Amino acid sequence: MEQRRRRLRLADLPVVAKLGLILVVPLLGLLALTGYAVSAAVTAGPGDLRAVAAVAAEAGHVADGLQRERLALASGGPAGSEASATDAAVERFRGRVARLDPDDPAGPPLRRVLDALTALRATPVTQGPLQPVLLQYGQVIADLAAFQQAIADRPAPGVVRSAIRAAGWLAVAREELALVQVSVVRGVTTPADQQRLIAHRGAQLDALRRFAADAPAAWRAALDAVPSAEEAAAVDRALLGGPSDPDFPRLALAHLDGLRTVSDLAAADTVRLAGDARGEQQRTIVAGIALALAVVAGSVAVAVVVGRSTARALRALQAGAIRVAYERLPQTVRALQEADAATAHQVAAQQAAATDVPVAGRDEIGRVAEAFNAVQREAVRAAAEQAALRAGVSTAFVNLARRGQRLVDSLVERLDTAERDEADPDRLAQLFGFDHLAARIRHDNQSLLVLAGADPSRAHRRPVPVYDLLRAAQSQILDYERVEYGRVDTDAALAPEAVDGTVHLLAELFDNAARHAPLDAPVLVDTRRAGDGLIIEVADLGPGLAADRLADLNRRLAEPPPLDVADSRHMGLAVVARLAARHGVDVQLQPAGSGTGLVAVVRIPAGLVRAAEPVAVAPAVAGQRQVRPRLLERSPALPGGEPVDVPAPRNGTTVVPVVPGPRVQADGPTVEAESARIISKKPTNTAKSVTTEGHSTS
Incomplete structure (x- = not known):
């Protein structure tokens, strides 16, 4: 039983079986991943993105209607003329949301937006202070714009994602413009009003810059065609404390109409691009499945034909490499370590004459065998050169140190003679310093001898x-x-x-x-x-x-x-x-x-x-102190x-x-x-x- 277990271990399988496992296991994984990718792409790909983009288009219509109502209320007029169009947009929006997949991640935030819309429509706008009502409008519109921006985080091709991102920034720019309009019609009377107006206008310009970075040329051209110069001049006058323009509400509505045209263009193009991506995805899936099946079939056929030949060549290479690594090369290194400069190359030549690893063919395995043989010969040659170099360096160290010692000995003798004949204390002190430096040089020469292996x-x-x-x-x-x-x-x-x-x-x-x-x-x-x-x-x-x-x-x-x-x-x-x-x-x-x-x-x-x-005390010498x-x-x-x-x-x-x-x-x-x-x-x-x-x- 134990022997059967050992035969079933992966380490004991023959090379052919291992090659089969190396091929079969990834292929099975490839098939499984392909099926999973196809399923995930069908359920969560551009098809779903197209439906969400349609919801975003209706969200833009709802936001536009709410912005018009808010502007009418801020101007002091009734919002009833705009309410009917807004209610129709809200109903279309509800229908789009209801058709979404229940598991779609956009479902919960959209339902919260619908609840907020229901509460807003039930709020009486003609009673009580106006500011809380305007804030309620702003919160709902901000939630709609956030939903439009969040779509860009979904998986999608680059061009589709750029279009969705540009549409989201356009929604933000439109809301900031609407807030600027509300501020102007309500009057800029305090520094706080001016700061608020400046902040909204800065946010609008920033959103437009981001829109231009991602939007196609047609969208940018449509935005440039929207009339806004007169409205901008009125806003500037309001910032400077000038009188309010009685024609400003009309200019504001005209600007909003132009932006709605651009938003409708962006929404239509986004839905179309998502549909095109859906078709491209389906074609890619079909091509990928066909390619995967072809790869599987071809790989299995090639593995069956080539496996045995590869296994034989690998076994031969393995045996030769083991013999060189564990027998021949260590023997060569030991022999070279014991050789001197004169015999190192002779030892290397003898080892190079040994039998190389057999080369079975001209394929990659054969080239590996040739390369291994070349590495073996180069290693032997390098080891021989290193042995000769070490011996040569040691000999050079010894010769240099011996020569230096002879020179230092001669220098010391001359210093001793000069010291005996010198009576000037200052010059004698200098000679003593030279004497000590000579001793230091002798010490360094002896260090060289030690490093070279000689005994000084x-x-x-x-x-x-x-x-x-x-x-x-x-x-x-x-x-x-x-x-x-x-x-x-x-x-x-x-x-x-x-x-x-x-x-x-x-x-x-x-x-x-x-x-x-x-x-x-x-x-x-x-x-x-x-x-x-x-x-x-x-x-x-x-x-x-x-x-x-x-x-x-x-x-x-x-x-x-x-x-x-x-x-x-x-x-x-x-x-x-x-x-x-x-x-x-x-x-x-x-x-x-x-x-x-x-x-x-x-x-x-x-x-x-x-x-x-x-210790025997030597007799004192005249002129010296015995110590x-x-x-x-x-x-x-x-x-x-x-x-x-x-x-x-x-x-x-x-x-x-x-x-x-x-x-x-x-x-x-x-x-x-x-x-x-x-x-x-x-x-x-x-x-x-x-x-x-x-x-x-x-």
Whole structure:
């Protein structure tokens, strides 16, 4: 039973059956949608729109009659002469509404209009104040105009919809004109009357502009032929406070007669256009049904003939593509990753000779197979070029860095000679600055060697104390004077094989912290033992990083990506990651506990930590002050302030003063000796008073 269920799953169907389903299911849906569209078009298409347009035409006649009655009442005369024509229009309107489909969305608003008309016709117009009666007329006429405008929202061809929209705006313009006429005949005696008249006239002009935007040319010509100049002049005189024109009611009725002619033309054309759209719709429906049936029949025939051939070609292409994707190409990439510049192209040529995906024909599937083979060969060629390029770039990095190191070594020797022979303090200070820049250049050359995969370190004879490592790293950055130390473990030293790499790593972290902190803020360094290992923390007071950016940097530190162009722009991160991986050191960036800045935590494993040897004091040299780390009981003075008391450190720790550290040479003296040489060059104006255990230096 379970096996039968598995055979019935869509994923287990053969390609021919799937092709049939792909074709049959949309065809069935097409037939269903065609039937539904035909039914919906027959019941809710232009046929219904034609009936609604006829109702709108009668609504225009009712509105015209009501406007004439209202004008007669406002002029002080009886409305009876106009009432009979209006009643006849209302009855025709009722008949049109009654013939509408009961489910037509226009039914409820039209029935409300009819109820309002019934109430209006029952209202005595010769008793009581006139203003409420005029407002009642205006409300009914506004509802009729709103119905005429709402028809434009129904589905219809573009030309029909434009005609309906233009007819609706014409109804609005006619009502605004009628309101202007009522205002004039009643008299414009107050500023409020003037404002009301101006508003109605502005609305009339706006509606006429909208009418002209959608109306056919014949409608616009008919509107232009309506006489309105004399009436407009009378309205202008009324606005200016002039005497009322006794002939104005006649002019107003003439204008309304002209607009009714245009409205009748628009209504007739709209009904005709809706009928034409109905016939066009029927022809389109018949053509669509015939085309759909032809498509169904042809598609089924083609599917039966082509399905088997297509399925065979697809299965062959699938098998070949899987073999290339999961076997050949990964093998080629691995082989190229292990190859050097000399053998990369040879490996690529051997892989290109492998059998390609078989090409069964010249159809689209065959072209896909050919394209897949071309992509495979291009991928192998590109991988070979990338491998050769990476090897070439690494070699170029190594050669440039080695050449730069030789030049820097020569420069340092000459600087040392110049420093020994120089007695001028100012020039000596300049030489010391050049000396420090040379150390920085050597540091950058070593970074290039690290990125290229070379090992720039030299062998040391014995472990190096931690405080010498820190000072050596400090000497390799430009802002060395900003580095301040907290507690430094004097019992710990680093294994000889990891000395240069760790110094370089710490120098990158010092430099990064100095560049991202304010110029007057220190870089804080602290160490502590963690079991048999050692932890070094480098903290800055910079703005910090967002959590997602910090997580991305920690991922790059934990898993160094292959060498790319980004490594040359962000050399520090790449160098730290590679040195940490080379020596088994863990480096992680964390937010500072104070909420400001970052802390770089360097965890040195126990295998690289040694016990520190006692420090021997070298004999003093004439003209130089002997300096070596001692246990401190007072911290170095802050910039511009006095020394600050700190708790006495525990046994085996030292609070190290802020002094520039050593420069590590590729082939030169030890870290300790070089550190003492660099410290002795430090200008006297940067030295800080240091209180040591039992001794004092100043």
